[in-house]
Amino acid sequence: MKKQDILNLKLNPTDKPDYYYLVIDEYILILAFMPFYRLAIMSSVTYKKSLADYLNRLYIHNDDIRRAYLIEHDLGIVLNYRRMDQKEFEAILKNLVITLKELNIHTVDRFTKQPGVLYPAFMAEDIEIVSRQSFAKQEREHQPKKSKNTGLLSALLLGLIGSWMFAHYHKLGLIVSLSGIILGLCTFFGYLWLGERMDKKGIISSVVISAVNLLIGQVFATAISIKDGLAASTKNTMHLSIFETLPLVPHFLVEQDVVSAMIPYLAFTLLLAIITILICFHFYKKAHLLKNTYILYDQR
Template sequence: MKKKEIETLFKKTPKKGFYTLEKDGYLFVLESLGLFKYGLLSVIEEKGPLNEFIDRLVIHNQYVERSYIVNNEFGVVLNRIDINALELLLDEIIAFFKDNHIENICLHCHQRKDLAFFYNDVNIEISCEECLQEVEYKEHSSHLLRGILGALIGCIIPTFLFIISRHIGYLIAPVGILYGLLAYYGYKKLGYYMDKKGICASFLTAVVTMFLGQSVRYVYDVVDAFQANWKIKVSFSEALGVMPGLINGSVLAVGLVYLIYILVFLLVTYVIIIIIEKRKGHHFNVIEKL
């Protein structure tokens, strides 16, 4: 469906990809999921043959990819549906609700009240004003030191793999992805929350541990060089002492190439995680009644 077609039936909202509809006393939210998919959402009472109706939608409607009811949140995932088919589906859903005396309820208190659409930083909610006055919507602050500790712990595994893979170039990609995943979620685990400072701190932690890993790789390169060229076994501490005099520009350049590759995969992983987490977020600091 094109945006203009959607807007003939639904109302555009400040949140990109979200639309609202009030029809026959029922409130619906339409969310664009990308790749020609849409999510039709509402908050309703769970009663009557609702589960059978949900199953029937998937079986008999070619556009319904999935339907569900979870904690009073009714949802239908639609694939490649046109506006006419969407309108017919809405009529079918509303008719079922009316026949079974199913009403919209508040997302928070699950009561029948005067409901409205409310916009926050992440999505559109169907709620009553009383609940929104009681619920605190604010940006949570992460615990910086605990979060950095979590990111450091998470970076142990990719750093170890980075060090032992100095002769195996194809491990660079998964190492970069692991740095991103474990640094991000390590920070979030111990920092209790992920905010902007958490994103920056965990990313920098991954970069710092990555450079430390490369430094250790240089030391082992010195150990290997003594063994290969002079058949001399040197310890890690001995190699560390002579490393500054043996590492030249060409060696540093090779190491820099590895670091750039890992940084690219790290950055891409972070971007993907942030996009996914933003869609799943539950902490907001802006509320607007639509």
């Protein structure tokens, strides 16, 4: 049997890829396609030892069942659908529902463990079976715990790693622009470290912070150049620290020749930082597209 054969059973899609739900009578079953041709049939039900015994027998007598369990209120059957035909699969679903009816088993709320009028719901990253009350409660309680301001601070601090690399390796010439990759990575993940989830505002903030950190790196790079220049011109008789040469930096940064020389380095480094941030955001968005999402599937 192929995946499409199962989908032809008119499964209801969810917003999570490869996750579906099926309502048979009053029972809600969650179906999840997994790698290596495996399919998980899951639900939240009232616990009875007789149901656990039925699942154990199902696992023992069917070679295509990879796992069958009832842990507290979590029911699950994992099977290899590639080795089954459609009739065999439909028989497993039918017999499961018949058994649930015979044993007077009910579908229960994932949070309260109580039966009632229930619905499948997409909550954050999971598919749950809940009542409207539980859905509303979970939706209200699911609030971001992190602050945007702390995200900006952590991005600025972690981005200093890229600033240090730009200042320390500025003598390498245009190669130093590769530090923009490190700067972009540090700023992006620094924002996520203590901040909210990444969005368009986060991207703009990351780019601005990268530019600020890059200017900080340029200031220290200039201070290092002044320090080395003074040491060379005085034949190593003047030993100044970087912090002692920092007050001299503004005098150099206003000279047109110095500005013209450093703009290509700054522009290329910032460009690499922006490209890195955008690439990270592409993969982040793909992986976190459904995070913080709450959807109730009302099939009634």
